[in-house]
Amino acid sequence: MIVATIAFYIFAGVAIAAGFMVIAARNPVHSVLFLILAFFNAAGLFVLMGAEFLAMILIIVYVGAVAVLFLFVVMMLDIDFAELREGFLQYMPIGALIGLIVLLELLLVAGTWTLAPEVASLAASPIPPMADVTNAEAIGQVMYTQYVYFFQAAGMVLLVAMIGAIVLTLRKKPDAQRQSIPDQVARTAETAVELKKVEPGQGL
Amino acid sequence: METALAMPDLGPALAEIILAVGAMALLMLGVFRGDGSSRAVSIGSIALLIVAAFAVISQPDERVLTFGGAFVMDGFAIVMKCLVLAGSAIAIVMAQSFMARENIDRFEFPVLILLATLGMIMMVSANGLIALYMGLELQSLALYVVASFHRDNTRSTEAGLKYFVLGALASGMLLYGSSLIYGFSGTTNFDVLAGVIAMNGMSTGLIFGLVFLMAGLAFKISAVPFHMWTPDVYEGAPTPVTAFFAAAPKIAAMALFLRVMYGGFADAVFQWQQVVVFISIASMVLGAFAAIGQTNIKRLMAYSSIGHMGFALVGLAAGTPEGVKGVVIYLTIYLIMNAGVFCCILAMRHKEGPVEEISDLAGLSQNQPMLAAVFAMLMFSLAGIPPLAGFFAKFYVFLAAINAGLYALAIIGVLASVVGAFYYLRVVKIIYFDDPAPAFAGPMGSEIRAVLAVSALFTLLFILYPTPVLKMAEGAANSLVPTVEAAEAPAAAAESAH
Numbered sequence: 001m002i003v004a005t006i007a008f009y010i011f012a013g014v015a016i017a018a019g020f021m022v023i024a025a026r027n028p029v030h031s032v033l034f035l036i037l038a039f040f041n042a043a044g045l046f047v048l049m050g051a052e053f054l055a056m057i058l059i060i061v062y063v064g065a066v067a068v069l070f071l072f073v074v075m076m077l078d079i080d081f082a083e084l085r086e087g088f089l090q091y092m093p094i095g096a097l098i099g100l101i102v103l104l105e106l107l108l109v110a111g112t113w114t115l116a117p118e119v120a121s122l123a124a125s126p127i128p129p130m131a132d133v134t135n136a137e138a139i140g141q142v143m144y145t146q147y148v149y150f151f152q153a154a155g156m157v158l159l160v161a162m163i164g165a166i167v168l169t170l171r172k173k174p175d176a177q178r179q180s181i182p183d184q185v186a187r188t189a190e191t192a193v194e195l196k197k198v199e200p201g202q203g204l
Numbered sequence: 205m206e207t208a209l210a211m212p213d214l215g216p217a218l219a220e221i222i223l224a225v226g227a228m229a230l231l232m233l234g235v236f237r238g239d240g241s242s243r244a245v246s247i248g249s250i251a252l253l254i255v256a257a258f259a260v261i262s263q264p265d266e267r268v269l270t271f272g273g274a275f276v277m278d279g280f281a282i283v284m285k286c287l288v289l290a291g292s293a294i295a296i297v298m299a300q301s302f303m304a305r306e307n308i309d310r311f312e313f314p315v316l317i318l319l320a321t322l323g324m325i326m327m328v329s330a331n332g333l334i335a336l337y338m339g340l341e342l343q344s345l346a347l348y349v350v351a352s353f354h355r356d357n358t359r360s361t362e363a364g365l366k367y368f369v370l371g372a373l374a375s376g377m378l379l380y381g382s383s384l385i386y387g388f389s390g391t392t393n394f395d396v397l398a399g400v401i402a403m404n405g406m407s408t409g410l411i412f413g414l415v416f417l418m419a420g421l422a423f424k425i426s427a428v429p430f431h432m433w434t435p436d437v438y439e440g441a442p443t444p445v446t447a448f449f450a451a452a453p454k455i456a457a458m459a460l461f462l463r464v465m466y467g468g469f470a471d472a473v474f475q476w477q478q479v480v481v482f483i484s485i486a487s488m489v490l491g492a493f494a495a496i497g498q499t500n501i502k503r504l505m506a507y508s509s510i511g512h513m514g515f516a517l518v519g520l521a522a523g524t525p526e527g528v529k530g531v532v533i534y535l536t537i538y539l540i541m542n543a544g545v546f547c548c549i550l551a552m553r554h555k556e557g558p559v560e561e562i563s564d565l566a567g568l569s570q571n572q573p574m575l576a577a578v579f580a581m582l583m584f585s586l587a588g589i590p591p592l593a594g595f596f597a598k599f600y601v602f603l604a605a606i607n608a609g610l611y612a613l614a615i616i617g618v619l620a621s622v623v624g625a626f627y628y629l630r631v632v633k634i635i636y637f638d639d640p641a642p643a644f645a646g647p648m649g650s651e652i653r654a655v656l657a658v659s660a661l662f663t664l665l666f667i668l669y670p671t672p673v674l675k676m677a678e679g680a681a682n683s684l685v686p687t688v689e690a691a692e693a694p695a696a697a698a699e700s701a702h
Contacts, residue, residue, distance in 0.1 A: 149217075152224075154338065156322060156323075156342050157338065157342050159319070163319075163349070164316070168352060168355050
């Protein structure tokens with residue numbers, strides 16, 4: 001048990017430190033790398049809780065796709081981060097004030113944390129005993145049955161995102177080179193090869 | 205858990221299924237027919253919206269739950285869905301000639317409007333926090349895209365980007381609130397939530413979550429202090445898109461607001477009432493004062509819509525069935541008036557393109573007397589001057605507020621309405637008494653004329669035959685509020701199920 005506790009504190013501590021470094025790092029590429037570190041530690045926390053499926057999904061989706069995409073964006077876009085930071089000091093006092101208020105409110109909430117005993121039994125889908133079913137099975141049992149509506153709705157959201165990306169960015173360039181397979185197939189030796197008579201000493 | 209679950213009842217969600225499948229079919233049609241199919245897709249979209257409206261009307265009046273209680277269909281949902289579907293259909297009709305003139309008539313536009321509408325009617329039927337978020341996000345994502353639909357126009361892209369960034373922030377707040385509500389109540393379902401609150405009262409954590417949830421919802425209806433995006437987005441987006449933004453999404457978000465407050469938090473009236481009173485007063489006052497200095501008609505309409513949402517919130521603040529009735533009447537009349545005003549704005553164009561300055565309207569009464577008369581009449585109605593429809597909209601919400609004992613709110617509302625009348629009447633003064641500006645080019649399209657005629661006739665003649673709207677609103681209110689008293693039954697049922 002002590003190992004699990006130590007592992008928890010290591011994962012949690014590194015996750016918080018990495019999260020802080022994401023906003024504190026001067027180099028945006030370092031920020032993204034710290035973000036990846038934070039994701040890995042969050043995945044570690046999931047494993048500790050016995051949610052190994054979520055942990056793997058987190059790594060595959062967030063580290064494998066999202067963070068790498070971020071990295072591409074940061075490297076491709078020519079953003080002057082020094083300029084972006086210029087207003088930082090100016091907005092710092094008000095930002096700190098709001099942060100402080102929210103922190104106090106959170107402490108207020110945490111301080112009065114009372115859960116009625118009935119509430120726990122109300123939980124929409126309680127975690128099934130881990131010995132009986134694996135994580136993936138437990139999710140699979142509800143995903144296409146109880147939560148089919150949300151699943152389909154999420155599909156529609158993704159469809160809109162796809163249409164949106166195409167609508168806003170796809171441009172038809174008339175001078176772009178495109179492959180046309182019928183044209184390629186229809187080529188014959190006559191159209192492909194041009195014979196020229198070169199006069200001696202003249203060149204083409 | 206081991207046995208296969210029964211297929212959920214799809215009947216109540218018929219309209220949603222029709223819209224989703226139809227939108228995808230129209231998307232395929234557009235993709236395969238390529239450019240030039242936008243007109244066919246638009247007509248198909250309008251037909252689809254009408255079919256969906258029939259599917260909504262054919263639903264029974266009583267409350268039906270499906271998809272494990274996440275989806276609710278009742279009289280309130282029927283009325284609000286019909287309003288939303290009508291708003292979207294009007295927007296597609298109004299967009300036709302504008303989009304063609306601006307060379308942005310691509311088939312994706314009606315498809316995106318359809319998908320946004322799907323999100324809206326899902327919001328109206330949401331009976332849980334997850335369903336609420338999914339509907340809201342589907343709607344918002346489509347709206348961000350249509351806001352920047354004129355992608356070669358800097359202002360349009362700026363509008364889309366601004367809307368997206370601020371909308372994402374609002375979604376974040378809403379999600380944070382939802383997670384707190386789930387954490388402190390143990391449920392995402394509104395019926396069960398109402399049962400938990402009735403049993404245990406509001407804990408600090410629940411109040412905290414509720415406030416964040418309301419902040420997210422207030423953003424969607426552009427209520428002060430979450431209104432900052434509205435003027436810029438309204439000004440930048442193409443005019444038919446602005447017309448759409450001002451109507452259908454507001455109605456859906458307001459319906460969702462009502463659903464959350466009267467559904468899940470029915471026993472927390474005391475807690476949410478003060479917040480609603482505050483944002484209502486702030487919206488009415490800011491909407492009235494900030495509109496005075498505007499020179500752009502679309503920005504003016506943005507502040508006008510902020511103010512109108514404030515007035516509609518007065519009905520919500522009342523916390524009574526009468527208040528819900530007032531909100532439904534308000535939204536119905538607002539939808540129709542708004543469509544008319546935006547038809548007039550669409551008529552404002554010179555040969556070089558559309559113009560949006562209020563000063564361009566000068567002397568319209570001499571160039572186009574008919575249009576000027578209708579425009580002026582709609583402005584009077586927006587200001588709430590009897591006997592036009594806009595007066596009755598305000599009358600019913602204020603009546604509800606007074607009957608609920610919210611005298612201060614009603615008085616401030618009436619005062620804000622008087623201040624608001626100033627800027628509406630300024631537009632009328634410019635139309636009638638200023639030296640004529642260059643005349644607008646070309647006749648209005650016949651479809652815009654038709655929408656304008658319907659809007660004008662409704663606004664003018666509402667006083668003669670208000671019964672259908674009043675009856676409809678009353679039915680909606682009665683179906684939403686009694687569910688509150690009966691909320692303990694499903695909660696108890698859910699409890700015994702575990």
